[in-house]
Amino acid sequence: MPKRAEPTDEELDRTQPLPLVVWAARCSAYFLALGGIMLVTYAFHGFDADPQSFPPGFRLNPLQAGVNFIWGLVGTLIGFFRPRFATAFVLAFAAFYTLVAGLGTFAGSALGMELGTPAKVFYWLVVAGAWAVGLRALLKKRRAGA
Numbered sequence: 842m843p844k845r846a847e848p849t850d851e852e853l854d855r856t857q858p859l860p861l862v863v864w865a866a867r868c869s870a871y872f873l874a875l876g877g878i879m880l881v882t883y884a885f886h887g888f889d890a891d892p893q894s895f896p897p898g899f900r901l902n903p904l905q906a907g908v909n910f911i912w913g914l915v916g917t918l919i920g921f922f923r924p925r926f927a928t929a930f931v932l933a934f935a936a937f938y939t940l941v942a943g944l945g946t947f948a949g950s951a952l953g954m955e956l957g958t959p960a961k962v963f964y965w966l967v968v969a970g971a972w973a974v975g976l977r978a979l980l981k982k983r984r985a986g987a
Contacts, residue, residue, distance in 0.1 A: 859924065860924075860927070860978060860981075861974055861977070861978065862927045862928050862931050862974050862975060862977075862978035863920055863924040863927045864920070865920075865927070865931050865970070865971065865974040865975070866916045866917075866919050866920030866924070866927040866930050866931055867916070867917065867920030867921060868916075868920075869912060869913045869915075869916025869917055869920065869930075869934065870913060870916070870917045870920070871913065872909040872910070872912050872913030872916065873909075873910060873913025873914050873916070873917050874913070875898075875899070875901070875906070875909055875910075875913070876901070876906045876907065876908070876909035876910025876911070876912075876913055877910055877913075878899070879895075879899060879901045879903075879905075879906035879909075879910075880903070880906050880907060880910055882895070882899075883903050883906065888903045892955075897959065898959075900957065900960070902955070908941075912934060912937070912938075915930065916930055916934060927978070928975060928978040928979055928982065931971055931974055931975035931978070932971075932972075932975040932976075932979065934971050934975075935968055935971035935972045935975050938964055938967060938968050938971065939968050939972075941964060942956075942961065942964035942965050942968050945960070945961055945964065946961050946965070
């Protein structure tokens with residue numbers, strides 16, 4: 842089987858860049874890493890460890906770490922291996938984390954997850970970005986299809 846030649850600079854210049862929504866799905870690798878680190882930490886220290894004993898940014902309880910890990914895993918897989926599903930993922934991600942941020946802000950506890958002020962601000966910023974990117978991609982698809 843002949844070896845495929847490397848693409849030329851001109852071919853690379855003509856390659857379409859990845860849509861922003863794919864990059865947004867890939868950014869969920871942050872949630873994968875954070876959730877994974879915290880799940881390993883809880884496995885080492887015990888799942889009854891106090892989340893407030895961890896450094897800022899790592900004060901997730903085990904449920905929150907598991908949820909972040911799962912969303913991060915799915916988003917990373919979609920962002921890197923199935924980018925055609927990126928818009929649906931980003932919109933589902935935005936909807937779910939809107940619920941988490943809303944419950945954490947207005948109900949005091951989101952699914953048993955106590956959110957401090959920095960976490961609330963972080964989730965609302967992530968939600969705003971996810972909605973903006975997801976809706977932009979959805980509208981762009983609709984305009985292209987119409």
